[in-house]
Amino acid sequence: MxxxxxxxxxxxxxxxxxxxxxxxxxxxxxxxxxxxxxxxxxxxxxxxxxxxxxxxxxxxxxxxxxxxxxxxxxxxxxxxxxxxxxxxxxxxxxxxxxxxxxxxxxxxxxxxxxxxxxxxxxxxxxxxxxxxxxxxxxxxxxxxxxxxxxxxxxxxxxxxxxxxxxxxxxxxxxxxxxxxxxxxxxxxxxxxxxxxxxxxxxTRLGQFYRRSRRAGLGISQCLDRGGAGRDPQGAAIVRRALIWGVALPVAIIASLAIDARLAAVMAAAYPAQLLRQTARNRRQGWTGGEAVRVAALGIVSKFAEAHGVVEYWMARLTGRRHRPVTYK
Known part of the structure; x- marks a missing residue:
């Protein structure tokens, strides 16, 4: 060539x-x-x-x-x-x-x-x-x-x-x-x-959080431009982030006014998810301690991505300019 x-x-x-x-x-x-x-x-x-x-x-x-x-x-x-x-x-x-x-x-x-x-x-x-x-x-x-x-x-x-x-x-x-x-x-x-x-x-959790928040922000903007067909994988990421990072926490807090036991049952979804992801990580070759930490970071990432999603739509609805998020 x-x-x-x-x-x-x-x-x-x-x-x-x-x-x-x-x-x-x-x-x-x-x-x-x-x-x-x-x-x-x-x-x-x-x-x-x-x-x-x-x-x-x-x-x-x-x-x-x-x-x-x-x-x-x-x-x-x-x-x-x-x-x-x-x-x-x-x-x-x-x-x-x-x-x-x-x-x-x-x-x-x-x-x-x-x-x-x-x-x-x-x-x-x-x-x-x-x-x-x-x-x-x-x-x-x-x-x-x-x-x-x-x-x-x-x-x-x-x-x-x-x-x-x-x-x-x-x-x-x-x-x-x-x-x-x-x-x-x-x-x-x-x-x-x-x-x-x-x-x-x-090297720091804050960098990891900002990187995941950045993903939620960027994916939301992408989907807003062209719908789920523009980025099917991104749509799935946002859906999971909103479930784990927004919907479930809101449901837990709301249920406290009704029945604390119900709130405890819903909150148990997080340690259950930690156990499931740890087992999956071990199958993928992570060592025991790494498998647990990677699973925990996966849950943290859902909150960070949800943060980015909410941040995008708040700016969108109020007419503010979206600005890039850096993690370095």
């Missing part, structure tokens, strides 16, 4: 050494565009020194990942109007060497496919249970998929056909765009090929 048919778009904000590693992982001869979201470190200088084209986003509107990717893509296409593919990658990731040849070959051989992604790995799963959970989260089923993650190779023609990402989508922008691509007749695939190494760097 001639190098000019492919460009890499990197997005980031204050990623420091992670950005340097990301830029260094780009193959020689491929155009790299870095879209910077108002970094206060030396990210822009670093990117220019690495030979990347730089697009600096002004913080006059929310600095979303979607906006960064769109700006980077627009720059890449302006540099080469005949561009065929764009590899989107987050600035805290590095591209693994086997990925791009396999991904480009797949899109070239399958003209009906708009987006292809591979296996994203967590670079340091041993540093925290949160990182280890991310590593397993990235291991999605191989084959045709509803959506990709933030790292993916995208066909420019398909991207342009649906208007790219939604600039104001505060999170979950990839499933939102992929939903529109599927509605337009395109398909999305996940290959069994190593793609990127990611550095979540989640």
């Amino acid at each position: 001639p190098p000019h048919r492919l460009a890499i778009v990197v997005i980031g904000r204050n990623e420091g050494p992670r950005l340097a590693a990301c830029l260094a992982s780009a193959p020689d001869g491929v155009t790299v565009v870095y879209a910077d979201s108002a970094s206060t470190d030396d990210s822009v200088t670093m990117a220019r020194a690495a030979g990347a084209e730089v697009v600096a986003l002004h913080p006059d509107t929310p600095l979303t990942a979607a906006r960064g990717r769109n700006a980077g893509a627009a720059k890449a296409i302006a540099l080469d109007p005949d561009l065929a593919f764009i590899q989107f990658v987050d600035g805290d990731c590095t591209i693994l060497p086997e990925w791009l040849p396999a991904a480009v070959d797949f899109l070239t051989a399958h003209p009906e496919v708009a987006v292809v992604c591979g296996r994203r790995f967590e670079r340091h799963p041993e540093r925290s249970l949160y990182n280890a959970m991310c590593d397993r989260e990235w291991n999605t089923p191989v084959g045709q998929a509803d959506a990709s993650g933030g790292d993916a190779l995208v066909r420019v023609r398909a991207f342009a056909e649906v208007g790219g990402f939604a600039d104001d989508q505060v999170a979950h922008e990839e499933p939102e765009m992929c939903g529109r691509l599927r509605a337009a007749g395109w398909t999305i695939w996940r290959l069994d090929v190593p793609m990127t190494a990611h550095d979540a760097n989640i």
Whole structure:
């Protein structure tokens, strides 16, 4: 594949050494565009020194990942109007060497496919249970998929056909765009090929909570745009979050005025869920202590996701602007 048919778009904000590693992982001869979201470190200088084209986003509107990717893509296409593919990658990731040849070959051989992604790995799963959970989260089923993650190779023609990402989508922008691509007749695939190494760097419960809250917020916005068909998996996540994080707590509190025993019976659903999820986690290879902690964090995530859902709809109903939630 001639190098000019492919460009890499990197997005980031204050990623420091992670950005340097990301830029260094780009193959020689491929155009790299870095879209910077108002970094206060030396990210822009670093990117220019690495030979990347730089697009600096002004913080006059929310600095979303979607906006960064769109700006980077627009720059890449302006540099080469005949561009065929764009590899989107987050600035805290590095591209693994086997990925791009396999991904480009797949899109070239399958003209009906708009987006292809591979296996994203967590670079340091041993540093925290949160990182280890991310590593397993990235291991999605191989084959045709509803959506990709933030790292993916995208066909420019398909991207342009649906208007790219939604600039104001505060999170979950990839499933939102992929939903529109599927509605337009395109398909999305996940290959069994190593793609990127990611550095979540989640070491505290507060970061985990904000990341889950961010998911609830972004999924709600996605579903508000296009309904459950836009993101079937996201719809299921929101449904479970509202049951465990809103409906059941409200029912427990309300039942206290009627019968405390009824409230206790309903509250027992949480330890029962903890036991069920612990057993499931053990079957999936988590050790005994890890299995319990992962199950407990799963319950915490439901409250955090519900927080994001409620936050989205409160802002929506009061006309306030949605702003991105960060966890780093």
